[in-house]
Amino acid sequence: MSVLTNPRAERVKAVRALGRRSxxxxxxxxVVDGPQGVREVLRFAPGTVVEVYVExxxxxxxxxxxxxARSANLxxxxxxxxxxxxxxxxxxxxxxxxxxxxxxxxxxDALAAADGFVVVLAHVRDPGxxxxxxxxxxxxxxxxxxxxxxxxxxxxxxxxxxxxxxLWHLPIALGGDVPGLIAACRARGRRVLAxxxxxxxxLPAADLSGPHAWLMGNEAWGLDEEIRGLADDVVRVPIxxxxxxxxxxxxxxxxxxxxxxxxxx
Amino acid sequence: MSVLTNPRAERVKAVRALGRRSxxxxxxxxVVDGPQGVREVLRFAPGTVVEVYVExxxxxxxxxxxxxARSANLxxxxxxxxxxxxxxxxxxxxxxxxxxxxxxxxxxDALAAADGFVVVLAHVRDPGxxxxxxxxxxxxxxxxxxxxxxxxxxxxxxxxxxxxxxLWHLPIALGGDVPGLIAACRARGRRVLAxxxxxxxxLPAADLSGPHAWLMGNEAWGLDEEIRGLADDVVRVPIxxxxxxxxxxxxxxxxxxxxxxxxxx
Numbered sequence: 001m002s003v004l005t006n007p008r009a010e011r012v013k014a015v016r017a018l019g020r021r022s023x024x025x026x027x028x029x030x031v032v033d034g035p036q037g038v039r040e041v042l043r044f045a046p047g048t049v050v051e052v053y054v055e056x057x058x059x060x061x062x063x064x065x066x067x068x069a070r071s072a073n074l075x076x077x078x079x080x081x082x083x084x085x086x087x088x089x090x091x092x093x094x095x096x097x098x099x100x101x102x103x104x105x106x107x108x109d110a111l112a113a114a115d116g117f118v119v120v121l122a123h124v125r126d127p128g129x130x131x132x133x134x135x136x137x138x139x140x141x142x143x144x145x146x147x148x149x150x151x152x153x154x155x156x157x158x159x160x161x162x163x164x165x166x167l168w169h170l171p172i173a174l175g176g177d178v179p180g181l182i183a184a185c186r187a188r189g190r191r192v193l194a195x196x197x198x199x200x201x202x203l204p205a206a207d208l209s210g211p212h213a214w215l216m217g218n219e220a221w222g223l224d225e226e227i228r229g230l231a232d233d234v235v236r237v238p239i240x241x242x243x244x245x246x247x248x249x250x251x252x253x254x255x256x257x258x259x260x261x262x263x264x265x
Numbered sequence: 266m267s268v269l270t271n272p273r274a275e276r277v278k279a280v281r282a283l284g285r286r287s288x289x290x291x292x293x294x295x296v297v298d299g300p301q302g303v304r305e306v307l308r309f310a311p312g313t314v315v316e317v318y319v320e321x322x323x324x325x326x327x328x329x330x331x332x333x334a335r336s337a338n339l340x341x342x343x344x345x346x347x348x349x350x351x352x353x354x355x356x357x358x359x360x361x362x363x364x365x366x367x368x369x370x371x372x373x374d375a376l377a378a379a380d381g382f383v384v385v386l387a388h389v390r391d392p393g394x395x396x397x398x399x400x401x402x403x404x405x406x407x408x409x410x411x412x413x414x415x416x417x418x419x420x421x422x423x424x425x426x427x428x429x430x431x432l433w434h435l436p437i438a439l440g441g442d443v444p445g446l447i448a449a450c451r452a453r454g455r456r457v458l459a460x461x462x463x464x465x466x467x468l469p470a471a472d473l474s475g476p477h478a479w480l481m482g483n484e485a486w487g488l489d490e491e492i493r494g495l496a497d498d499v500v501r502v503p504i505x506x507x508x509x510x511x512x513x514x515x516x517x518x519x520x521x522x523x524x525x526x527x528x529x530x
Contacts, residue, residue: 044507136515141505169507204526240406240525242309242434250401250518253511257519258526260505261469 003056004079007086012079015053015087015099021153028101030155031087034094038065040165041100046072048101053077055084058095065096089157103168104154107181110144110173111188115211117259118144118190119252122178122227123218124151131162132249133216138166140256141263146173148181178215182230185213191232195255196223197245199236203255206235208262214255219248268321269344272351277344280318280352280364286418293366295420296352299359303330305430306365311337313366318342320349323360330361353422368433369419372446375409375438376453380476382524383409383455384517387443387492388483389416396427397514398481403431405521406528411438413446443480447495450478456497460520461488462510464501468520471500473527479520484513 004012017023018031029050032041041049042065052069054062056078069076084093110118119137124130130152137145152159154174160167176184182192191212215231217223228234237251246254269277282288283296294315297306306314307330317334319327321343334341349358375383384402389395395417402410417424419439425432441449447457456477480496482488493499502516511519 132512132515135508136511138506139502139504139508139511139515164509164512166506166508237404237522238525239404241403241431243400243404243431244429246401246404246518247397247429250397250404250515253515253519254522257502257522260503261523 002078004077004083007082012083012086015097016089018099019089019157021156024153024155029099030102030160031157032098032100032160033088033090033157034161035062035065035096036165037160037167038096038098040168041098042068042072044168045103046074048103049074050099050101051075051077053079053084053087053097055079055081055093055095057081062096102155103172104174105171107146107173107176107184110146110171111184111190113143114189116141116143116263117208117211117256118142118146118185118213119256120146120148120178120181120185120213120215121151122148122215122223124216124248126219126248127152127156127158128162129219129248130154131159133252134163134172135166136249136253136256138169140253140260142170142256144171144173146176146181148178149175178227179230182215192230194223194228194231194234195237195251196228196234197236198222198228199234201233201235202238203235203258204238206233206258208259212259214252214259216248216252267343269342269348272347277348277351280362281354283364284354284422286421289418289420294364295367295425296422297363297365297425298353298355298422299426300327300330300361301430302425302432303361303363305433306363307333307337309433310368311339313368314339315364315366316340316342318344318349318352318362320344320346320358320360322346327361367420368437369439370436372411372438372441372449375411375436376449376455378408379454381406381408381528382473382476382521383407383411383450383478384521385411385413385443385446385450385478385480386416387413387480387488389481389513391484392417392421392423393427394484394513395419396424398517399428399437400431401514401518401521403434405518405525407435407521409436409438411441411446413443414440443492444495447480457495459488459493459496459499460502460516461493461499462501463487463493464499466498466500467503468500468523469503471498471523473524477524479517479524481513481517
């Protein structure tokens, strides 16, 4: 296997460029950086992997992933440290990177399940929050996650990393204005529960018995009053101490686990 | 009011040095950076504030805080942008900083309440995780938080910021080895519940009826088998999808809200 050693090679620059949203959209590709993500995409969506780059010194450490990629007939490029550092904008590259195709599904597909709960993120901008909510949604057993228009890009490297592999574990749909998404959820028989500090229904009293959708607002300004008015109920996580609020990812996780608990109890 | 304009002044350097743990320990001081923290310390523990620095251009924005500090007879120093940038190692200083004394309490005081639940963080190293758990503990109504030995410093600027003001909302104790803290909790009539992915009791089935302590492990390696063996029960947050786990702050928050729910239902 030949080793890539030129960090200025066109193919290396093309991967590096995928750190920018415009380049991702133009190429229809994004980058998965590090063994956790590469493992999960190879396991759950190998057909979306275009190619894998592995640093020479990391080959032993990532032998299982290289084998998995080769078994899936994927090109595996060996590179040196300079090329790995040029491929991704990470402080501590972990020696393996995959270039992948998007995995998002149409909203209708995300709403195909008739039971349980889904999560709609309305205008969530922070990459870490969005990724963490996807990870929690996976853990809590959500049927799908939908990111509205004006949300952070799902394929932003920080979002991908924060999902800890959950990006490939459940259907994720992108786009659509929030009122339209609320209507779509309701048309599929889901009650829409807006999670917001302005809610008058406390979470333990919320009706989580039937199919429902959790609507989570932006991390800084929550959900507009108009949007809250479109929901079937506005639910608040009780704050027992002096804290002003929980952050978005924590509030979403507490809400989703309440749904999961109610479903299994 | 005279305006501080020399970023190399000794007093400015002394505040800046408080970014380091050794300097904090030597001085018995730490820095609270930004209006949210300054507001909460002035409200809940004004006696621990030593002095306040405010940037000239931010005076209008922070008028209520300046008034509160002056009402508490605290020195308020006006400074220019260069001095504010020199005071704290923050990318976007928010124009107000307080130098404060520690607020941690002895372990015995943190265990003074006889009811509800407390949280023990065992060897938690990540500042964001530690701060976020303190914020969640506040929100979920924990009676206290205890950080074991070999944990991140409570007064690390990132911990302080991540608590979002909760640092001053509930008793927080520092230090002590984990077996000793488990014994101390039990001596005060608390069942000790270790939260760990290796647990065999699922969270919805855990006995949260009496006074208890949640023991949360390190973000990377969890709790040692030996430590788990000292707990009264080892409890696992159910993972419904394909996610490997929840991160520490999320798992802790789900556990604490289960305690809060059980207490109020």
